[in-house]
Amino acid sequence: MSLIQDPILFQTSSPSRFRDLFTSPMDWQGQKLAELWMQVLLIVFAVVAFATGYITGSFRTMMLIYAGGVVFTSLVTVPNWPFFNRHPLKWLDPSEAEKHPKPQPAAVASKDKKKSSKK
Amino acid sequence: MHSFVYRANVLLTLALTILALMCVIASFSDNFNFPSPSAEIQIVKFNGFQKKPPGNDEVSLTMNITADLQSLFTWNTKQLFIFVAAEYETPQNSLNQVSLWDAIIPAKEHAKFWIQTKNKYRFVDQGSNLRGKEFNLTLHWHIMPKTGKMFADKLVLSGFRLPEEHRRG
Numbered sequence: 067m068s069l070i071q072d073p074i075l076f077q078t079s080s081p082s083r084f085r086d087l088f089t090s091p092m093d094w095q096g097q098k099l100a101e102l103w104m105q106v107l108l109i110v111f112a113v114v115a116f117a118t119g120y121i122t123g124s125f126r127t128m129m130l131i132y133a134g135g136v137v138f139t140s141l142v143t144v145p146n147w148p149f150f151n152r153h154p155l156k157w158l159d160p161s162e163a164e165k166h167p168k169p170q171p172a173a174v175a176s177k178d179k180k181k182s183s184k185k
Numbered sequence: 186m187h188s189f190v191y192r193a194n195v196l197l198t199l200a201l202t203i204l205a206l207m208c209v210i211a212s213f214s215d216n217f218n219f220p221s222p223s224a225e226i227q228i229v230k231f232n233g234f235q236k237k238p239p240g241n242d243e244v245s246l247t248m249n250i251t252a253d254l255q256s257l258f259t260w261n262t263k264q265l266f267i268f269v270a271a272e273y274e275t276p277q278n279s280l281n282q283v284s285l286w287d288a289i290i291p292a293k294e295h296a297k298f299w300i301q302t303k304n305k306y307r308f309v310d311q312g313s314n315l316r317g318k319e320f321n322l323t324l325h326w327h328i329m330p331k332t333g334k335m336f337a338d339k340l341v342l343s344g345f346r347l348p349e350e351h352r353r354g
Binding site for chain 1: 187188196
């Protein structure tokens with residue numbers, strides 16, 4: 067079953083929300099949040115892992131805590147969770163765009179009647 | 186961070202870079218270990234001392250090795266490689282080092298030990314210089330890390346002397 071994407075509205079035809087976690091795009095604020103959380107979580111887990119490993123004298127402990135931290139961070143920041151999409155962009159409706167066509171440059175010699183700037 | 190694959194890539198790269206940094210710091214932490222190893226070697230007897238063809242002396246001996254190397258281990262130590270070398274001077278070479286025995290110590294618990302053994306490797310000279318020769322038995326160790334820099338050091342035990350005459354055993 068192929069996925070039909072509307073290039074302007076960025077909506078997919080598949081109704082699955084599970085699928086959206088992997089395929090739907092994230093809004094800009096969400097991307098910023100995802101990047102921040104990714105960096106913070108990984109560094110915090112690294113510090114905790116190192117400290118615990120060093121204090122208990124176990125290299126293995128450090129690796130296990132860090133590996134767990136990487137898995138946890140990937141679950142939180144990589145899929146496109148709903149909380150990353152709280153500031154969706156408001157694209158202009160196509161019918162509105164047609165009512166207000168792009169102005170043509172006035173300096174052009176030929177004063178052609180403006181055609182609609184539909185793509 | 187605009188797609189799932191992109192975020193996954195960033196996460197993987199960042200996670201691995203941070204891991205590399207952790208390993209560097211872990212290796213660096215080995216510098217704060219100030220070990221106090223101790224060892225003693227006694228020669229039980231010389232089993233053989235011959236001039237073999239083509240004219241090189243060969244010695245066979247049995248020794249007792251006692252050591253406490255536990256303080257060499259850190260959280261970043263994978264294993265300890267140790268070997269005993271006979272060191273002496275000849276007119277031809279200012280320093281001869283002949284490895285007689287070695288072992289791998291995989292854990293701290295095994296680092297305090299006593300062993301009686303014949304030399305594992307042949308004690309052969311370049312020439313026939315060993316009669317009555319004074320020599321050192323040096324215990325070398327390589328602290329092999331889980332990650333990062335390997336430290337190596339040694340302990341020199343002096344005062345050993347070979348027999349004056351060749352003999353069968």
